[in-house]
Amino acid sequence: MRLPAPPRPTTKNAGLGVAAISYIAIDYLLHVSPAWHSRLMPVLWIFLALAALARVPYYRHWSEEFRSLIPFVASIVFMLAALLYEAISVRSVTAVLGLQWHRNQPPLPDSGQWILLALNEKLPSAIVALLRAPIIGLHHYLMLFIMLAFSVLCDSVKAPGFGLGARYMFTMAIGRLLRAISFASTIFPSPRPWCADGRFRVPAHPHPWLQKYYIPYQSDHIAIRQVIRLDEAYGMFDIGKPVGEYRPNWGAMSFLIDFLRPTASEGPTWYSLLKKAEGGCNDLIYSGHMLVAVLTAMAWTEAYGGYSSALVWLLVAHSAQREVQERHHYSVDCVVAIYVGILLWKMTGFLWSNTVTYSDRRLAKLKKIEGRLIQASKDSNMDKVRELLKQLESSDEESTFSKGRANKYGRWFPFAVIGFALAVVLLAFTLTSDG
Template sequence: MRSPPRHRRDSSGWLGLAAMAYVGIDYLRYVSPVWHELMQPALWAGLVIATIIRVPFYRHWSLELPVAIPFILSLLFMLSALLFEAICVRFATAVLGLDWHNDTPPLPDVGQWLLLALNEKLPQVLVNILRAHVIGLHHFLMLFIMLGFSALFNSVEAPGLGLGARYMFTRAIGRLLRALAFVSTILPSPRPWDYSTEFQPQWGLMNFLADFLRPTASKGSSSWYNLLTKAGGGCNDLLFSGHMFVATLTAMAWKEAYGGYSSALIWMFVMHSAQREIRERYHYTVDCVIAICMGIFLWKMTGLFWPIKDASRAKRLDKLDKIQSRLLQAAKDSDIDAVRQLLNEVDLSSQVSQKPGSRLMWLFSGATIFFTLVVVLLAFTLTSDG
């Protein structure tokens, strides 16, 4: 069943400002490293403290509880898909070896030619903007995390865990499709110079993994686990960009759940990131185009059957249906007070009863915040850009 549309509830626009502040402060690492070292920890601390303070005042934990299991299952599904993709990357490398690209040049890319030709036509300031590393994969992941947590502040409709579950489920589907595509049709990478000679690591009992992971001299000194979690694209093209797929999912989720000027700005970030992927030959042009199309398509597709429904919205619609005749009569009588009272009843009907002292809700809310913060921390510390 299709999940009901989510509407922006934050009239102050603080979420958009926080998102832009995060991207801007992180870019200070290139402009002013000193200010970056001062402001980024302050921003992180402020966001975490604000989130923790808001937990006791959140009135929709009862809506979050039913979607906790789908959230966990979606997380496990996504991790399984990422592991499958990493294995497929290493499999393709093991099949062809690390030197096959020496006799297989990259495919011609008209998109890259066009972007490089524009360097000589556009003003230097604009060229510098196009070249700037304004936003990367970890930014898009963090923007979505901020979107999910903003349910605590009523910026997006509850349940926030439901939005996160759909995001991870859709991402897993896309990763599986990409892995099946590039492992079945192996194309030369647009960056053949990235790969060096193979290296025989010293992993003890795990040395047999070298035949599957095929480490290079620059990475062979790392542990086998570190090599697996930081798996790159190998010697082959991946057919559509995982970075751009994640960026598109973030933009789609932001547009559906929040909207506004910040959504348009995030789509501009997506376009900027796409042209930089092409310009710097991380992906072919077709990789980025397909990734954006797949992100839009899969997000829309999962929305058609996503089972997590907004119970509060269903209650409002049910209550509105019951008082429809009374509401119409009050409108005909120009009784503004009666209309206001009836609409207030509709709004109150959507509020889920939750006992402030409920041990179950306190335990669930604390465990949810702790678990999600730990997952975010591990994602950004143990893997490549999340």
């Protein structure tokens, strides 16, 4: 017996926004009243889970989810590969210079830091406290997006949810790759000079490659002029014999030794070395946290809109000033992350778009064959007309085929989808538990 469709909500832009605000507010209680946080957060999780499960029998877009499953999985694989490359680069940019360089190198001048410090003197203490408050973090933005994707079950967001998720992760993977290339190209000193000592056990001396190509010319203006003129490394300074490096046996992955610069106390494998990382120090331009925040805001704005999207952008601005104020990043890191995130999101609409519909795709395909169709009609070539119309209907046949497969496995597919999505959620929160 077919279940009746529930009435469509009349306040589309209310429910999800209220849920998002409730989640952020309740999670902030962890800093204000841990006891109330421990009581209310499980209630919210249970409510959201039951609300999603209650909508599963009424969801009518499983065929679209089925078609988007492969791009979604491919985006996950791409994302994991990008994160691995980023993790290697994060350690490398700190390790290659050695701890001594990081101890002695002062932070760069940052006008954003100066402005925020000046505002602390001018603004009321309540506003200053609000700006300093840890209202939202990385895992909050991920949760906001997860809530957005699951809201397809309530028809608050255009299906498929896997399509939206694929676009989000694919865009983030590209952003992570560009970020790793950027901060590895030019290494900035950390706004927190003590960071490297606290997070990494890399050698104190610079890598032998830098002992030849950077250290002799890092500060002396005469040496810099000379190396520019000669355009080659020369022995102007006696830096002594390069200090040797510890080289464990990593087998096929031994090429990573020169990038990661392990020490004897950090474990036998390169993977265990990366697992111990608790964030970077010199992975600055641009901010990875701000990239996640901006992509979440862009997804929320396009998929859901309403006043809640304005609130998400306010939270992005709050996160940006905290990144600068707490000296996790320079101002330029946040500015670049904002416009890179916006531009990347605009470029990946082919995976999911709130504006592209089935009619739009069919019309676009019709426009491609319009000229040939008119010419075939003028020539009274009915065989050609039928051939072109078959091409136009091919997309419908593919859709019907996918829908048939989804219906064939309809008994288990919705539950498999929900289980898989929850597994991805748990994985995301596990990997970001340390911020």
